[in-house]
Amino acid sequence: MTVIINWMDTISANKNNSHFDDPDYPLLTPSVVILPYARDKSARKKTTSTITRTQIKPFYDDRYKTFRLNGLKQITCGSTKHRIWIGTLYPKFNPKHEGHIARLEFKIKRELVQYLQQDKCLTVEQKQKYLRVGYTLVEVFGKTIFNTMLGETNE
Amino acid sequence: MSRLDAIIAMHAKDYSPPKKDRVVPYWGFYPRRQRKITMPTLRKDVKSRPGFYKNPLNDFKHKLNQSARLWADYNDYEWSDRLRTSFGKLWQKLFDSEGNLRFTCEAIDTEHKNLLAWNLEWQGPGQAPFTETDDGTLIKAFPSIVVLLLDNIVEDIDGRNEHYREATKLVKDDEFMVNHPFILCAVNIDSAYFGQDRVHNIVSPILDTMRIALDLEIYDLPVEKTQHY
Numbered sequence: 359m360t361v362i363i364n365w366m367d368t369i370s371a372n373k374n375n376s377h378f379d380d381p382d383y384p385l386l387t388p389s390v391v392i393l394p395y396a397r398d399k400s401a402r403k404k405t406t407s408t409i410t411r412t413q414i415k416p417f418y419d420d421r422y423k424t425f426r427l428n429g430l431k432q433i434t435c436g437s438t439k440h441r442i443w444i445g446t447l448y449p450k451f452n453p454k455h456e457g458h459i460a461r462l463e464f465k466i467k468r469e470l471v472q473y474l475q476q477d478k479c480l481t482v483e484q485k486q487k488y489l490r491v492g493y494t495l496v497e498v499f500g501k502t503i504f505n506t507m508l509g510e511t512n513e
Numbered sequence: 514m515s516r517l518d519a520i521i522a523m524h525a526k527d528y529s530p531p532k533k534d535r536v537v538p539y540w541g542f543y544p545r546r547q548r549k550i551t552m553p554t555l556r557k558d559v560k561s562r563p564g565f566y567k568n569p570l571n572d573f574k575h576k577l578n579q580s581a582r583l584w585a586d587y588n589d590y591e592w593s594d595r596l597r598t599s600f601g602k603l604w605q606k607l608f609d610s611e612g613n614l615r616f617t618c619e620a621i622d623t624e625h626k627n628l629l630a631w632n633l634e635w636q637g638p639g640q641a642p643f644t645e646t647d648d649g650t651l652i653k654a655f656p657s658i659v660v661l662l663l664d665n666i667v668e669d670i671d672g673r674n675e676h677y678r679e680a681t682k683l684v685k686d687d688e689f690m691v692n693h694p695f696i697l698c699a700v701n702i703d704s705a706y707f708g709q710d711r712v713h714n715i716v717s718p719i720l721d722t723m724r725i726a727l728d729l730e731i732y733d734l735p736v737e738k739t740q741h742y
Binding site: 381382455456457459460461464467468471472475489493501504505 | 536537538542543546549587588645692693694695714715716732733735737738
């Protein structure tokens with residue numbers, strides 16, 4: 359449940375972010391994604407900056423200007439990012455091919471759909487907006503892992 | 514689990530052998546950047562191009578090529594000769610010697626206008642590919658019935674569930690959308706399993722094929738089921 363809350367918090371923070379409007383999101387970079395306040399202390403960024411230290415640790419490595427990770431170990435089971443962004447949705451996540459990433463994306467998307475369906479406060483338009491932003495984030499997440507996986511294979 | 518633990522667990526009948534991952538994307542890639550359309554547009558499209566939806570696998574090689582290009586574009590790859598050759602080699606094995614697909618797809622006549630359905634059967638040669646259900650069980654992907662709902666709001670009033678009811682009759686499962694709540698669903702009709710264990714989850718050769726054939730981003734159209742008491 360916590361994992362989906364983290365996703366929902368991030369979606370909520372970015373629901374009016376115009377960088378998510380373009381269907382193929384060419385303008386979307388780590389610097390324009392708004393990171394929400396992390397509810398769980400252990401999910402916060404490890405930084406000395408007082409401005410960003412309460413923010414959630416993103417699924418990408420924010421030392422880079424593009425969406426990428428330093429290595430797959432940063433997202434496979436046992437890692438902090440795995441606990442924050444994947445957790446019980448895919449407990450033994452250790453991608454070997456694109457299918458594993460597609461499966462992970464599907465599981466998160468389905469969880470978002472089911473979570474929003476239970477919400478009685480949002481209008482249909484608001485739900486659609488949340489889903490659109492959510493799907494973009496999930497796809498960027500998948501692409502980040504895929505590119506990291508390919509990078510490791512090529513090395 | 515150590516060998517000793519496995520032996521103990523086996524005697525306690527609490528052991529299941531580790532599963533081998535045999536499900537990889539059937540066409541060598543996971544379809545990306547398919548058409549993102551709304552439900553009214555899809556309904557209009559079905560009305561204006563009945564032939565396209567009646568025989569979705571027509572001209573499949575061309576559609577496959579287009580989808581692979583979109584996939585390459587999505588992943589920032591150049592559509593190079595090398596990539597084309599490697600896909601070509603893989604696809605060669607997925608067609609028979611005459612260049613036909615190894616499975617057939619026949620449209621099923623449905624009573625409700627908001628429902629399309631197809632029957633997909635494996636012709637071979639070779640063994641039918643596998644797909645995975647929600648709990649990780651592997652089942653054969655064929656034979657399967659695929660349903661496409663043309664109304665993604667299923668309500669218990671005003672007859673807005675009749676298309677869904679017809680779909681449940683076709684796939685012989687009342688709750689087939691629990692694990693896959695999106696407009697296009699594939700259900701194995703010849704499996705030893707029941708219920709959710711027959712519903713395809715991704716990565717599924719059939720769902721991928723139908724997404725390529727219909728050029729449709731199905732995950733943009735979730736099905737909302739509402740109940741009125």
